[in-house]
Amino acid sequence: MKNKKTEFPCPEPDFDFPVITLAHGSGGKLTNKLLDGGVFKRLKNDFLDLRHDGAILPLEGQTAFSTDSFVINPVFFPGGNIGELAVNGTVNDVAMCGGIPQYLSLSFIIEEGLPVKDFWKILCSIENAAREAGVYVVTGDTKVVDKGKGDKIFINTTGLGKIHPKADISPARIRPGDKIILSNHIAAHSIAILSIREGLTFETEIESDTTNLNHVIKDLLDKFGADIKFFRDPTRGGVATVLNETAGQTALGMEIVSENIPVLPQVKAACEMLGLDPLYSANEGVFIAIVKPGIADEMVHFLHQNPKTEKAVVLGEVTADHPGKVLMNTTLGGRRVVHMPVGEQLPRIC
Amino acid sequence: MKYLDEFRNSEIAKNILNEIKKTVTRPWIIMEVCGGQTHSLVKNGILDMLPKEIAMVHGPGCPVCVTPLHLIDKAVYLAEKEGVIMCSFGDMLRVPGSRKSLLEAKAGGADVRILYSPLEAIRIAQQNPDREVVFFAVGFETTAPANALAVLHAKKLGLKNFSLLVSHVLVPPAIENVMEDVDSHIDAFLLAGHVCSIMGYWEYYPLAEKFKIPLIVTGFEPIDLLQGILMAVKQLEAGKYEVENQYTRAVTEEGNLPAQEIIFEVFEVTDQVWRGMELIPNSGYKIKDKYAEFDAVKKFKVDIQEAEENQKCLAGEIMKGIIKPYQCPAFGKECTPENPLGAPMVSSEGACAAYYHFSDMLRPEILDLNKIKSKS
Numbered sequence: 031m032k033n034k035k036t037e038f039p040c041p042e043p044d045f046d047f048p049v050i051t052l053a054h055g056s057g058g059k060l061t062n063k064l065l066d067g068g069v070f071k072r073l074k075n076d077f078l079d080l081r082h083d084g085a086i087l088p089l090e091g092q093t094a095f096s097t098d099s100f101v102i103n104p105v106f107f108p109g110g111n112i113g114e115l116a117v118n119g120t121v122n123d124v125a126m127c128g129g130i131p132q133y134l135s136l137s138f139i140i141e142e143g144l145p146v147k148d149f150w151k152i153l154c155s156i157e158n159a160a161r162e163a164g165v166y167v168v169t170g171d172t173k174v175v176d177k178g179k180g181d182k183i184f185i186n187t188t189g190l191g192k193i194h195p196k197a198d199i200s201p202a203r204i205r206p207g208d209k210i211i212l213s214n215h216i217a218a219h220s221i222a223i224l225s226i227r228e229g230l231t232f233e234t235e236i237e238s239d240t241t242n243l244n245h246v247i248k249d250l251l252d253k254f255g256a257d258i259k260f261f262r263d264p265t266r267g268g269v270a271t272v273l274n275e276t277a278g279q280t281a282l283g284m285e286i287v288s289e290n291i292p293v294l295p296q297v298k299a300a301c302e303m304l305g306l307d308p309l310y311s312a313n314e315g316v317f318i319a320i321v322k323p324g325i326a327d328e329m330v331h332f333l334h335q336n337p338k339t340e341k342a343v344v345l346g347e348v349t350a351d352h353p354g355k356v357l358m359n360t361t362l363g364g365r366r367v368v369h370m371p372v373g374e375q376l377p378r379i380c
Numbered sequence: 381m382k383y384l385d386e387f388r389n390s391e392i393a394k395n396i397l398n399e400i401k402k403t404v405t406r407p408w409i410i411m412e413v414c415g416g417q418t419h420s421l422v423k424n425g426i427l428d429m430l431p432k433e434i435a436m437v438h439g440p441g442c443p444v445c446v447t448p449l450h451l452i453d454k455a456v457y458l459a460e461k462e463g464v465i466m467c468s469f470g471d472m473l474r475v476p477g478s479r480k481s482l483l484e485a486k487a488g489g490a491d492v493r494i495l496y497s498p499l500e501a502i503r504i505a506q507q508n509p510d511r512e513v514v515f516f517a518v519g520f521e522t523t524a525p526a527n528a529l530a531v532l533h534a535k536k537l538g539l540k541n542f543s544l545l546v547s548h549v550l551v552p553p554a555i556e557n558v559m560e561d562v563d564s565h566i567d568a569f570l571l572a573g574h575v576c577s578i579m580g581y582w583e584y585y586p587l588a589e590k591f592k593i594p595l596i597v598t599g600f601e602p603i604d605l606l607q608g609i610l611m612a613v614k615q616l617e618a619g620k621y622e623v624e625n626q627y628t629r630a631v632t633e634e635g636n637l638p639a640q641e642i643i644f645e646v647f648e649v650t651d652q653v654w655r656g657m658e659l660i661p662n663s664g665y666k667i668k669d670k671y672a673e674f675d676a677v678k679k680f681k682v683d684i685q686e687a688e689e690n691q692k693c694l695a696g697e698i699m700k701g702i703i704k705p706y707q708c709p710a711f712g713k714e715c716t717p718e719n720p721l722g723a724p725m726v727s728s729e730g731a732c733a734a735y736y737h738f739s740d741m742l743r744p745e746i747l748d749l750n751k752i753k754s755k756s
Contacts, residue, residue, distance in 0.1 A: 228496065302384065304496070305470075307423075362393045362602050364425020369737035372474075372717040 040154035043147055044071065050144045055174025068150065069136075069170060072157045077133070077168035085168035087133055089190065094129025096120055097188040105148065105182050108222045109237030113152035115314060116185040117159035118242045119265070124189040125244040126261040126317065128197030128251060131163060135188040136170035141180035152183065163242040165189070194248060196255035203259040204280045206350040209326035211319040213246075213339040214239070215292040216269055220311035221300045230304075234296045239315035246336050247317070254329060260320035263313070267371055269345075270309040272318050273356045274370040284356040286346030286368070310371050320348060383629070387601030388424075396606040397429055403613050407433045409565050410612050411558070411701050413551060414520075414572030415442030415727065416600050422734045424602045434609065437701035438731035440554050440654065441572050443519045443547075444471050445699060445723040445730045448653040450686045451547045452477035455516050457684060458545060458676060459490040465508060467501040468516040470494045471727045476720060478687035482516075498530035498544070505534070505542040514676045517544040522574040524548055524665060525639035528646035531667070531674045543676040546667055549652055551575050552583050553663035557654075559591045563702040568612040570598040570605070573627040578643075580635025584623045592621045599627040646671055653686065655723055656695030693722035698731050705732040712736060 044067040053060045070078065077085045100116040117134065124131040136156065140149070160167055222238040224230065243263065250258060264272045269291075273284045293301070293308045301308050315338065321329060326344050333342035346358075356368040386392075412418060418438045421427055427436055440446055456477050459466035466482065473483040473494065486492040491511075495501055498515045505513035517527040527544060534542040551572055558564055571584065576597045584595045594615035598608030608626045615622060625631055643665070652664025667675040676682065689695075693715065694708040705711050705724070715721040717733050724730035 229500075230496075358425075360423075360425040361388055362390050362424050362426065362429065364427075364429045366422060366425040366428070367737060 040151060043067070043150035045146045045150070048146055050140050050142065050146060050149060050174060052142050052174050052176065055140065055172060061172065064172065068153050069172070072153050073136070073160065073167040075166045075168070077166055082169075085133065085135075087168065087190070089192070092193040094124045094127035094131075094191050094193055095189070096123035096127065097186065098123060099184060099186045101181065101184050102223065103181055104223075104226050105152070107226050107238055108235050109218075110240040111152055111155050112183060112185055113155035114159035115240050116187045117156055117163060117165070118240050118314060120187040120189040121163045121165060122243045122263045122317070124191040125247040126199075126263055128194050128199035128261070129191035130194055130248055131165045131189050131191035131244050133168045133190045134160065134165050135186075136167045137186040138170075138172045139180055139184040139186075140172065140174045141182050142174055142177045144182055149183070159242065163244055191244075194251040197251050197258075198256040199259065199261055201260055201276060201279050204276070204282060204320050204348055206282060206348055207323050208259060208320050208348040209323050210273070210284060210286065210345045210347060211321060211326060211329060211333075211342060212269065212290075212292070212345040213243070213317045213319070213333060213342050214315065215294050215297070215341045216264070216313050216316055217293055217297050217301060217306075217308035217311035219314045220268075220306070221297050221304075223312075224304065224306075225300065230300075232296055232300060236294075236296055236300060239313060241315035241338055243315065243317055243338070246333070246339055249336075250319070250329065250332070253332065254321065254325050257322040257325045258319055259322070261317055263317045265314060266312050268308070268310045268312060269318065270307075270356065270368050271371060273368065276320070277354050277356050280348075281353045283349040283352040283354070284346060285349050285351075286356065286358050288358050288360050290343045290345050292341040292343055306375050309368060310375050318345070323347070384601065387599070387603040389603065392603055393606055396603065396610055400434070400606070400610050400613055401431045403610065403617055404431055404433045405617060407435070408567045408613060408616050409435045409437055409701070410568045410570060410609060411437040411439045411566045412570040412598070412605070413439040413441040413555065414575070414600075415445070415730065416574070417570060417572070417598065417605060418442070418731060418734050420600050420602065421605060422737070426602060426605060430609070434613065437566065438699075438734060439569070439701065440558065440657065440699040441520060441551065441575075442699075442724065442727055442730050443523075443549065444475055444727035445695065446549055446654040446657070447472070447475065447518050447547045447723070448655045448686065449478055449689060450653075450684055451545065452481070453479065453684045453687060454677065454682050455482055455545055456480055456485045457682060458514050458680060459485045459492050460488070461512075461680065463510070464491070464512045464514055465504060466490060466492045466514050466516065467495045467498075467504065468492065469496075469518060472516055472518055475723050475726050498527050499533065502530055502533050502537070502539065502542060505539050506537070509541060511541060513542050515542075515544050517546045517548065520549055520551060520572065520575050521579045521643075522572075522577075524643045524647060525578060525636075528642045531646045531671050532642065534674060535671070540673075543674045543679050544667065545676040546647075546665065548647065548665035549654065550649070550663050550665070552587060553660050554654065555584075555587055555595075557657065557660050557663075558700045559587070559593070561700050561702065563697075564700055566593070566701055568594040568596070568616055570596050570608045570612065573597060573599040573604070573631060576625075576627065576631045576635065578636050578639050580633050581623055581625060581631065582633055588621050588623050594621050595623045597623070597625040597627050597631050599630065656689065656693065656699055658696070690721045695722040695724050695732070698724060705735040708732070
């Protein structure tokens with residue numbers, strides 16, 4: 031799979047030290063050096079440039095507000111790195127609420143010894159991801175912890191965005207007969223991470239699907255408005271978890287069709303080999319929508335025009351039968367319960 | 381994907397199902413031996429598609445489920461030992477020991493790593509000469525060649541910091557044990573295809589004779605399983621009891637001879653305790669004395685005895701097909717995947733977890749063995 035993302039330019043770092051040390055988190059001169067040459071330089075905007083303790087923002091009306099922390103091993107993976115993941119993750123969470131993401135906070139917890147060139151690369155990718163999503167990083171924080179007390183770098187981002195005027199996103203509006211739409215192929219992120227972590231190599235490199243979804247969500251809300259009742263992005267725990275949570279929350283059943291689940295052939299092969307189920311695997315550039323039945327096909331057609339959602343499908347529908355449960359019609363014509371995962375997916379012995 | 385898509389084809393599946401429906405005239409209870417088959421049956425919704433006369437019973441072929449409690453305790457003890465890197469297949473981590481699971485040991489600071497192959501553990505041992513690397517060598521005959529090969533590699537490389545904690549179990553003695561149980565109702569077996577790809581199927585001929593049961597070597601894809609069931613039903617309806625091979629693309633009568641050679645270079649047959657069942661004579665492997673330096677129990681002089689199982693857990697009867705998971709009073713109440721009393725509730729291959737997650741709400745009538753049997 032070739033990454034559709036264009037490579038972004040990342041100039042040489044403006045730092046005269048090779049690694050980040052505890053001193054860079056002490057709040058003194060070295061901290062300023064790290065911030066001046068790094069964060070403030072790369073993420074420049076009017077709000078951040080005030081260099082206040084916090085940002086002063088012009089917010090009005092209903093606002094979506096979401097926070098997420100990013101811890102990932104490895105920090106750099108095929109198709110992305112922790113920096114863009116931290117931006118896209120929170121941008122997408124705000125978008126899933128029907129919000130138009132505008133502002134982000136950005137906090138680093140850095141493990142002493144992180145090579146400065148790695149930090150710089152992460153920063154460049156944050157800059158690029160924020161630009162692509164159309165959001166400003168307006169406030170932040172940097173801490174450095176002792177070696178062994180962290181894992182290279184942890185990032186927290188919090189996002190704010192005004193609610194789209196036509197949005198009415200609420201699980202309480204979901205009714206039997208509504209259609210479940212999945213925006214793209216699944217499980218690529220999980221497998222990309224695992225392949226690096228476990229040193230597995232495949233004939234074709236599998237890349238993470240990390241990307242922002244706010245523009246496509248805005249386009250959908252512009253076009254379909256309140257006919258869309260629900261958005262969620264199936265990150266940790268995957269599609270199965272989101273559907274189970276929604277079934278539980280609404281006391282309705284979810285019925286999906288296994289044949290409709292889009293998985294790239296190389297991802298499918300890797301899942302087979304590793305004994306993992308794509309339905310439980312994490313995604314970073316996919317969303318689930320629950321919509322009025324009348325617009326489902328039109329919406330899928332609309333999504334197919336966008337490269338980020340070109341594999342969109344109607345995955346199934348909401349039903350009054352089996353409340354709280356997710357059932358899947360298998361390719362063979364059987365049925366099974368798609369349960370809530372207990373913990374992390376663990377590879378099976380045989 | 382080649383070798384997968386054609387074995388998941390819904391048209392072929394429908395045809396085989398129709399043939400099963402045409403063939404079956406009486407109730408039959410068929411045990412699929414291997415947890416991988418259980419997983420595939422439930423995942424593909426096959427239990428729900430079979431005619432009501434056929435009841436599938438999940439067998440003891442889940443290595444996670446039958447690894448005895450004392451071995452989990454030994455693994456936890458070794459994992460918590462200073463300087464040890466404990467390596468294991470993923471699904472062993474959540475299995476509860478008498479004190480804790482490997483996952484809990486890991487949370488407490490033990491260096492526990494999930495691997496896909498024991499040969500990765502060799503690499504870790506080479507990279508960490510000042511640490512002791514122990515691989516938790518669990519499984520049926522299928523995983524034995526790779527585990528044995530790891531020992532041979534370690535020997536060749538002169539590694540002094542690598543050892544195996546062995547818990548190997550063997551299928552034929554387990555089938556014998558299940559059949560000898562007076563409460564057992566099994567009419568036919570689907571044998572574990574991957575075990576047979578290593579060992580062949582000649583060793584099942586005496587079992588077919590002794591118990592007058594059909595034994596079908598069966599693969600893991602939906603079409604494999606349906607075909608295996610059809611072959612079993614045909615034999616049962618005709619009063620035959622033969623060993624038949626459905627999984628011809630992977631299994632020969634004599635099996636994989638080089639793999640067997642490696643196994644018997646390193647391992648010898650021994651008595652083995654099966655969790656939830658009992659000691660079954662000649663049902664496991666242990667490391668031969670000449671490779672004793674790679675036996676973690678000997679190397680670290682681990683002295684941990686069998687601990688008391690939770691009395692409320694009826695795993696043994698479930699794995700022998702005597703009762704269904706839902707007939708256990710603790711099922712779904714005190715015992716859930718989040719808080720398992722016994723191992724079959726842990727692994728996704730375990731019979732209890734499979735029932736808990738997948739099947740029982742769909743067709744309750746297929747679950748009641750006694751009802752089915754009373755009709756016959």
